[in-house]
Structure formats: C-alpha cells, structure tokens
Amino acid sequence: MNAYQTQTQLFKALAHPERLRLLNALRAQEECVCHLTALLRKRQAYVSQQLMALRNAGLIADRKEGLRVYYHIQDPRVLTLLDEVNALTNAQESLEQHVTLAACTCPKCDVRGED
Numbered sequence: 001m002n003a004y005q006t007q008t009q010l011f012k013a014l015a016h017p018e019r020l021r022l023l024n025a026l027r028a029q030e031e032c033v034c035h036l037t038a039l040l041r042k043r044q045a046y047v048s049q050q051l052m053a054l055r056n057a058g059l060i061a062d063r064k065e066g067l068r069v070y071y072h073i074q075d076p077r078v079l080t081l082l083d084e085v086n087a088l089t090n091a092q093e094s095l096e097q098h099v100t101l102a103a104c105t106c107p108k109c110d111v112r113g114e115d
C-alpha cells in the first residue's frame with residue numbers, strides 16, 4: 001500500500017459515528033466493554049465489532065483483568081486529530097470524562113462498592 005492508501009485505511013476506521021463516540025469516551029481513561037456497551041445502548045456484539053475495527057486500525061488496545069476487557073487509546077495523537085475534526089465541523093462533542101451509568105456494573109460505575 002502507498003501512503004495515501006494507508007491514510008485512507010485510517011480514515012475508514014474513523015468514519016463511523018459510534019466509533020468516534022467510543023474514541024471520545026476513552027479520552028480520559030480506559031473503560032471496560034460492559035461500560036462502553038451501556039454508554040452506547042447497543043448490543044454488546046455490536047459494540048465489540050466497532051471496538052475490533054478500532055483495534056485493527058491500531059487506534060485502541062485492550063487489557064484483560066479477570067473477566068473484564070478494558071480498552072484504551074493506543075496513540076493520543078488520534079485525539080488531537082479528533083479535536084481538529086471537531087473544530088473543522090463546528091460540531092464539537094463535549095470532551096467526555098468518565099460518566100457513571102446506572103445500567104453498568106463495571107467497578108467504576110458500581111458506587112455501592114461491591115466488587
């Protein structure tokens with residue numbers, strides 16, 4: 001592949017609303033699949049499919065802890081790119097910090113302290 005083709009692959013990986021949302025959700029810190037699933041309100045198979053596309057593009061990486069799989073941003077430069085896209089489109093998403101979700105049972109959302 002030449003450089004343009006390689007770059008096109010990157011844009012293809014990014015060119016999906018839910019994948020952009022996932023990347024934004026991972027800005028501040030890693031999140032587990034269950035949390036991202038609750039955040040998107042989609043089936044886990046669907047969310048996993050989008051996460052896989054981002055992982056295959058080298059944008060995110062996973063880390064297993066017990067039965068949970070956590071994803072994090074692989075290279076923070078992609079966030080700079082997203083910032084520029086936000087500015088170019090005037091469609092700025094709020095920079096997401098961790099959002100506690102009632103529908104999620106991940107350790108960060110489970111404020112009852114059970115683990």
Ligand SMILES: [Zn+2]
Pocket residue numbers: 034035038101104105106107108109110
């Ligand atoms: Zn959670």
